[in-house]
Amino acid sequence: MGFELVVDAIDHRYGALSVLEDVSFTLRQGEILAIVGPSGCGKSTLLGILGGLLAPTRGTVSVVGPMPPDTLNPFTYIFQDFALLPWRSVAANVRLPLEHHPLSRSRRGALVADALARTGLTDFAQALPKQLSGGMRQRVGIARSLVVNPAVLLMDEPLSSLDAQTRELLMEDFEAICAREQTTGAYVTHNLEEALHMADRIMILRRRPGRIREIVSVPIPRGERRGPAVARDLHRLHEQLWSHIRAEAQIADREMTDG
Amino acid sequence: MVDVPVDGRAPTHVTFRGGGFAPVARPWISWLCFAGAILLWQAASQAGLADPLFLPSPLAIARSLNELAMSGELARHFGASLVRIGGGWVIGAAAGILVGSLIGLFSLWRSAGLPFISALFPIPKIALLPLLILWLGIGEASKVATIALGVFFPMAISTYAGVDNVPRNLIRMAQSFNVPFLRIVANVVIPGMLPSVLAGCRISASIALILVVAAEMIGANVGIGTLVLTAGNLMQTDKLMAGIVAISILGLVIGAAISWLERTLLAWR
Numbered sequence: 001m002g003f004e005l006v007v008d009a010i011d012h013r014y015g016a017l018s019v020l021e022d023v024s025f026t027l028r029q030g031e032i033l034a035i036v037g038p039s040g041c042g043k044s045t046l047l048g049i050l051g052g053l054l055a056p057t058r059g060t061v062s063v064v065g066p067m068p069p070d071t072l073n074p075f076t077y078i079f080q081d082f083a084l085l086p087w088r089s090v091a092a093n094v095r096l097p098l099e100h101h102p103l104s105r106s107r108r109g110a111l112v113a114d115a116l117a118r119t120g121l122t123d124f125a126q127a128l129p130k131q132l133s134g135g136m137r138q139r140v141g142i143a144r145s146l147v148v149n150p151a152v153l154l155m156d157e158p159l160s161s162l163d164a165q166t167r168e169l170l171m172e173d174f175e176a177i178c179a180r181e182q183t184t185g186a187y188v189t190h191n192l193e194e195a196l197h198m199a200d201r202i203m204i205l206r207r208r209p210g211r212i213r214e215i216v217s218v219p220i221p222r223g224e225r226r227g228p229a230v231a232r233d234l235h236r237l238h239e240q241l242w243s244h245i246r247a248e249a250q251i252a253d254r255e256m257t258d259g
Numbered sequence: 260m261v262d263v264p265v266d267g268r269a270p271t272h273v274t275f276r277g278g279g280f281a282p283v284a285r286p287w288i289s290w291l292c293f294a295g296a297i298l299l300w301q302a303a304s305q306a307g308l309a310d311p312l313f314l315p316s317p318l319a320i321a322r323s324l325n326e327l328a329m330s331g332e333l334a335r336h337f338g339a340s341l342v343r344i345g346g347g348w349v350i351g352a353a354a355g356i357l358v359g360s361l362i363g364l365f366s367l368w369r370s371a372g373l374p375f376i377s378a379l380f381p382i383p384k385i386a387l388l389p390l391l392i393l394w395l396g397i398g399e400a401s402k403v404a405t406i407a408l409g410v411f412f413p414m415a416i417s418t419y420a421g422v423d424n425v426p427r428n429l430i431r432m433a434q435s436f437n438v439p440f441l442r443i444v445a446n447v448v449i450p451g452m453l454p455s456v457l458a459g460c461r462i463s464a465s466i467a468l469i470l471v472v473a474a475e476m477i478g479a480n481v482g483i484g485t486l487v488l489t490a491g492n493l494m495q496t497d498k499l500m501a502g503i504v505a506i507s508i509l510g511l512v513i514g515a516a517i518s519w520l521e522r523t524l525l526a527w528r
Contacts, residue, residue: 051435053431053434053435073435073436073437075435076435076436077432077435079428079432081428083426083428083429083431083432085429085446085447085450086527086528087450087527088527096433096436096438096446097436097438099438099442099446100437100438100439100442128527130527130528148436
């Protein structure tokens, strides 16, 4: 029996500004939940609360059931801007989360080498981040998250700062990695296509203050969402999701522009 | 193949408008201009256009510098100044980096320390020398303390600015992996603040140079400042200028050393 991440009645305010209101859901082990919604609806705030980087104004996040015993960092983030230390090599960036754990040097080296191999970075171990393309930098971010064997992967728009071609390429690899690792995760994105490829369920938040509008299941198994056979179904689902978001996104855009 | 109009109209090419605003250093021009200015100065002196009492020729200055070096006088004065600069700079920089780091890292230190720094930083530190002489005596301590005070403030300011400029996302990233506080300081904050601290070193080194000369002019028997002041009082303008050239060379050497440090420690940029 696996674990569940139970999010119960989360509210969050920044001063007088209410960003999240009464958000409750359950994330099951092995499931990826995409969180989508208009700009400013509190997606990233919610992700920060899930992993303990932000304290909610009200509500709780709790784990029910046993977490994998071999995880070195149960809640692990992948950041939109990669968050790599520019003065460290690729291998040293991936090693950072291990350095405060009581591991032997050889064990640490083996874990880093394994994470680099799983993300296709072995040949770039000694490169500095500035020498890598955006896609390769995010691979380093992914390798750094895998090295700690996370129980829950919290992904904050991991592909959004990449150009369209790189995003497409990395998304294919990312899908494969998540399937292979049987990742449990929350995936924040603006991009419905990413959500439709990566997630088992898609949670739509209303504009500020973010409240859950709907949670939609993607009826096609992950890993079988490419190719003409499923294109029509995915397109229909895309249209359905977009129709839910469109009007609110327009209003949110005007609110932000008006300041 | 380029399309050309077939009806006899003359083509008008689009004019390039994107040039300029991209200065490129050309070292040979720098050296050429520098050498040209020295030659012009020498020529003007030889032609009698400049009174050697007020503006000695470059050759006379070089001769005087050589004499000072050969007699050991230059080493004596230079050595005394270097000890003062070294002592004052090390004390001031160490204290500045420590206090700047504490201000950058802890709200309590920031609240308590910033008003003091804001109030005391604008005071010209050489104005404090008489007070420091009163407290510490006319010996080395007052001069070293003046330099240390002059170095402390820019180092503290550049250090806490450096801590402030460490991208918060890097700190959040480390926190997300439960990296302990001191490890975050060692692995994220210190490397991240280094560019600003080295910029502070450059500024504070030139301040130390100014202060040592000024302090030696006010109360010292030996030192580059004393050499310049004594030569000026005796109207030995070539010796005076030789002292200034020596200070300038010292400044260049310090600047080159900091540039080397920047290239070595900040190669990741």
